[in-house]
Amino acid sequence: MSLLSRAKLLFLLMPAMLGLSGCSSLGVLNAVLLKDSGSTLAASDVAYGGDARQKLDVYAPSDEPANTKRDVVVFVYGGSWDNGSRSNYSFAGRAFAAQGYVTVIGDYRLVPEHPYPDFVQDTASVVAWAHRNAARFGGDPERIFLVGHSAGAYNAAMVAFAPDFLQAAGVSPRVVKGFAGLAGPYDFVPLDADASVAAFGHLKPSELRLSQPVNRITSGTYAPPAFLATGADDTTVRPRNTEQLAKVLRDHGHQVETKIYPDLGHAGLVLALSRPLRGKAPALDDVVAFFRGL
Numbered sequence: 420m421s422l423l424s425r426a427k428l429l430f431l432l433m434p435a436m437l438g439l440s441g442c443s444s445l446g447v448l449n450a451v452l453l454k455d456s457g458s459t460l461a462a463s464d465v466a467y468g469g470d471a472r473q474k475l476d477v478y479a480p481s482d483e484p485a486n487t488k489r490d491v492v493v494f495v496y497g498g499s500w501d502n503g504s505r506s507n508y509s510f511a512g513r514a515f516a517a518q519g520y521v522t523v524i525g526d527y528r529l530v531p532e533h534p535y536p537d538f539v540q541d542t543a544s545v546v547a548w549a550h551r552n553a554a555r556f557g558g559d560p561e562r563i564f565l566v567g568h569s570a571g572a573y574n575a576a577m578v579a580f581a582p583d584f585l586q587a588a589g590v591s592p593r594v595v596k597g598f599a600g601l602a603g604p605y606d607f608v609p610l611d612a613d614a615s616v617a618a619f620g621h622l623k624p625s626e627l628r629l630s631q632p633v634n635r636i637t638s639g640t641y642a643p644p645a646f647l648a649t650g651a652d653d654t655t656v657r658p659r660n661t662e663q664l665a666k667v668l669r670d671h672g673h674q675v676e677t678k679i680y681p682d683l684g685h686a687g688l689v690l691a692l693s694r695p696l697r698g699k700a701p702a703l704d705d706v707v708a709f710f711r712g713l
Contacts, residue, residue: 572603
């Protein structure tokens with residue numbers, strides 16, 4: 420596709436894509452988004468487990484010496500825990516790689532066959548894989564940062580704040596040096612949406628309570644510094660989720676920064692990571708600046 424044709428298609432699709440209430444259609448736009456230079460797909464279809472969904476891709480900076488230790492980003496996409504594909508988020512992988520991060524994006528097992536905690540366990544397994552393998556791509560296995568959008572932000576938050584998931588994967592929770600949650604659901608009991616009922620409705624009340632990131636924060640447990648962002652116009656995962664998690668983190672003495680971007684909806688926040696749509700919100704710059712300060 421020529422650059423002119425790509426630009427025309429992007430112009431036609433952009434208004435509809437920015438108005439999406441979910442994540443499943445983001446791949447439509449990924450195919451025509453201009454990608455960041457300075458990045459490369461370093462590995463693809465790498466198995467981190469035995470299930471067909473347990474595969475990942477690795478993006479790396481293309482302009483750095485091979486022996487340079489770079490910070491590592493594990494990016495976790497959304498999709499209501501029942502859909503999504505890492506191939507639809509190459510724009511995010513290349514965006515962070517172009518900023519100097521070895522970036523890992525993994526698929527995870529989906530509802531209804533795999534309700535909670537399977538998808539969180541898979542995210543922990545991707546982090547464990549990154550810890551054990553990032554050095555092969557120039558990454559520092561002791562400096563891993565989690566970035567998630569929507570349901571992916573939930574997965575990443577649970578891995579960041581519930582240490583049992585990484586411990587079960589054989590990794591110290593302290594390898595995670597920072598967490599960035601974009602429009603994530605962190606406090607959604609009682610279950611009032613079809614997606615959350617399908618993913619969590621089988622749990623007993625005590626189990627359901629512990630499935631909420633806000634209930635995993637304590638003063639005595641390690642919690643990585645958190646950057647929490649949302650769009651003011653998000654009606655899919657409302658900003659109260661971001662505000663509540665930030666409050667709990669602050670109340671327990673943990674470092675947290677929040678951003679609410681005006682005139683931005685749910686899908687618009689993750690699309691703001693892409694090269695053509697960064698003018699909608701400085702989400703990429705804000706996440707990178709936060710991580711670089713840690």
